[in-house]
Amino acid sequence: MIAATAAPLTFSAYSLIALLFQFLNSFGFIVLATVGLAIIFGMMGVINLAHGEFILIGVYGTALPFHAGVPLPVAMIGGVVAATVFGVLVERTIVNRFYDRLLDSMVATWGLALVVSQLLLIVFGSSLDSISAPMGSVAYGPFSSSIYRSVFLPLVAVAVLVGLYALFTRTEFGIKARATIEDPETARAMGIDTDRMYTVTFAIGSALAGLTGALYAPALGSITPNRGSTFLVEAFVAVVVGGPSVIVGTLSAAGVLSVFNATGSFLFGTFIGQMLLLLVAIVALRALPNGISGYLDDWQQRRRAEE
Amino acid sequence: MSGSLDGGSTSLLGRVRDRLEGPNTIGDSPAFWVGFAVAVAALAVYPFTTDPYTIIQSSRYLALSFLALSLCFIWGYAGVLSFGQVAFFGIAAYAFGIIGINLSSTVGVGVAIVGAVLAGTLSAALLGYFMFYGGVRETYVTIMTLVVALVLNTFMAQTAGSEWAVGAAQLGGFNGMTDIPSLTLGVGETALVLEGVGLYYALLVALVASYLGLRVLVNGQFGMTMVAVREDEARTTTFGYDVPFVKLVVFTIGGALAAVGGVFYASWGNYIDPSVFGIAFAALPVVWVSVGGRESLLGAIGATLAIERMRTGLSSGIGPIGSEWALVIVGGLLLGVILFLPAGVVPRLADLTDELREKRSERSQSTAATEEPTE
């Protein structure tokens, strides 16, 4: 029987570029898969196990209009809208009962995930025709990489993080939202409608999940009702490695995890890449029980205390 | 457990009851024990009332109940939600297969049982030490246990080649490990192979024993410490308890229970595959325990039996409702229970009977003998 690892690429400037593109590809995927989950977890303390299905709604919301003849960029808006509307409905009917019951929220959203993916199967059948990735590829030496996956999506990922940073630090909504997270009692006393803050935060998280679905609809290959799990595991791992702070956490976790994933896949094949990602997550959790961003917070506080 | 109605605490029976009862379990009335005895007796005669297929299926549900008991114990009583309890279940199942296949004799099966339970228990102890002494807490414990299960899933799925063998046992990758021996009782020629009804009774005895054992444990001094850790870790620490140690012990016992279930499960189907470490299977214990009530050991068992029976039934559809609705119904039920009965079905029932009892005793000072059994 043959060893299951592949031979590494011949070492050259070109192969380093290939590695860089693989890293960007992996980085973009992890950031986009994670960010919706991270907002809902970081801001509201709810772990949404139906996150994969939220993304899937974005995928279906994009693919259905696209196959009906709508141009892809417009169809993508459909995906975002579908996931947002769905998110608001879910928040109002289900999630709002779980704000102080973190573990129960996992169980409830798991139930929701089962329902959504099976309903997609019943309503839309076993698969939708797939969508080709736009933008083609860039060639260098013997290699090529997809522009959409390795350049465009990582750029969008960074733009999303920058946008969120601006939203939470530069707008009145952001300040109110953070106040609500820090201390809901006081926030209410100061006249902030905390219920509304939660709904809006959940809607933003859902919209981002929908955006991820819309963006990956043409990069996913087959569109079947069980593709949600493609996103869930990576997102899960990245959220806990990153810790409670949405932006710093997502950014640092995606950075660390994709370095290991890309290098592992590059040197030894995709299996080692996958295993490394999971093992790094375990070690990181043990070393930094509150995630990278939790560790950075502690460190800052210690420094302040010393000064 | 012959269901005596007298509650005298001087008799032997009374002393046994004292050990089994306490504030940490639901169902301390004589009526409860009568109900319990009736339920166990019903499960004991069940094989005579049904067909071989149903017995084999029920054995599977009983094996899974250990997994539910194990999660209920650590989550309900110590507040540690493990989403990867299946890891120890699966490790024990694989270990049982590896040892059993290599030592293909009745003695070998005995060694395999001990070895497999040890393997599951030790891996729980190791992971517990790693987490609780490393300061990993709450949600992060949940995630970490899940990630451990997923690592095992990814790893075992690729062990297909012939180089992935331990002695005569092929790990088998995604296809799983076949030819795992059945459990046997006794040694040599006279050994009884536990299949069908035999396995059913072995499971029933083991499950009842584990349940009663856990009741003694949670109502004893250690149980009180566990509950204290669940309710307030900081305060428990200030009272001088070593909280990480308590959690480690709880987690290890939980691992051992899951391991026992894994051994039964592997010998039930003579087969194990990496899907035991997958996210879909990992979620099931959480589902059972949430529905049954995380603070009710019996609720966890009952919910496992009921939900698994229902899932099997639904795979053929019910009347006009096709099988494609099975997962929708299971998911919807789960949502409904969590939304409307947050503590789970059994604790809610217990509350209801308590209310009923209070109302009744307000009206007339009737004796407890007329109570309806709780649980």
Next chain:
Amino acid sequence: MTHESLSRRSVLASGATALGVSLAGCSGGGGGGGGGGGPTVGILEDRSGNFQLNGTSKWQATRLAIEEINENGGLLGEQIEIVDPDPQSDNSRYQELTERLILQDEVDALWAGYSSATREAIRPIINENEQLYFYTTQYEGGVCDNTIFPVGATARQQLGIVTPYLAEEFGEDIYIIAADYNFGQLSGDWVNVLAQENDYNIVGEEYIPLDETDFSSVINRIQDEEPDFIMSMLVGANHENFYAQRATNNLESIPIGTSTAMAQGHEHIRYDPPALTNVYAGVSYMEELGDLREGENFVEDFYERWPDANYLNQEAQNNYFSVYLWAQAVEEAGTFDQQEVISVLEEGRDISAPSGDLTLDGATHHMEHEMRVARADENHDISFANNERIGPSFLREEVEGGDGCDLREEDKTTQYVPSDVYDV
């Protein structure tokens, strides 16, 4: 062991009848025929979960065949009942339902399972109960088992038709990518066997976890090695993304040989060109082949019965003709008794199937298939070439030091692998 447990079970069964009580109340309306009733056939094919894309049309084709038989007066004058719960791509559910179909519904024949993992999961149950079982997926080959009829084409048949064809057309440097589990690894071994026999070069070989969806690093490695063609034994919806990413990276110039793509998951329909352009599949059947029998139209009948069906795949055709194979054997045996039906089947039979005139090899329980190479062009139109009849030569002539496996002569419940015979 088996005997002891069987006798215990029958004692129990009689106990159950004596008491006449069943707590099994809600065992479902799937039409459980039950013991003592008319002839019953069990179908366990995935209609939800991971394999539903391939399983659904297998289920549809099996039902179609049985319904056709029933419309024409049934078998031995009796209407055949169908029990077909949905195993949801879950192997432990498969085990459970297999037990149920055998013990409770007492099916006279069973069609079950898409993946080889499923087959291995239920094989101990099949063996213990000596259940007649048709496994219809194309597979890695080598199963030699008393009561199992693996009627799909094997890796040796599929790869044996497509690999030499591509080597002749394009050159002899091969890059192998395959799913990292038993089927993929054994298929990879078979390509290696073919390479040894014909002096091809394996320039790269890679096994990919079943849940991987990103193939950028794989594509870079292929570009690095510049093979003449790729042999792809990727499996499942996740892996399909390889073909999409191949198109993005303009890799269609390197042809791909496969035993898995197109004929099962109809990727050439679900993906826009040029994702599958220059993919060559070794197949026994695809919907595009139509019906090679005189005056019959399988494809039309199929879509008339199942207007919403996605595709009529290679596996579904195997289900379809094997139902007729079984029905013929029942007619000849004059009974539904499984051992007698198996004895008739083991005499070997010719059957006229939509894919051509096939022969069941009685000794090995495998089929002599009409194999062909199906190629997708730049518009994903399918053309067929290189038609050849290939028998189950590995089991018939190569294993056991060349004696082959002969289930008429001896009892076996085993699976041979290429490394039993070849140095791979």
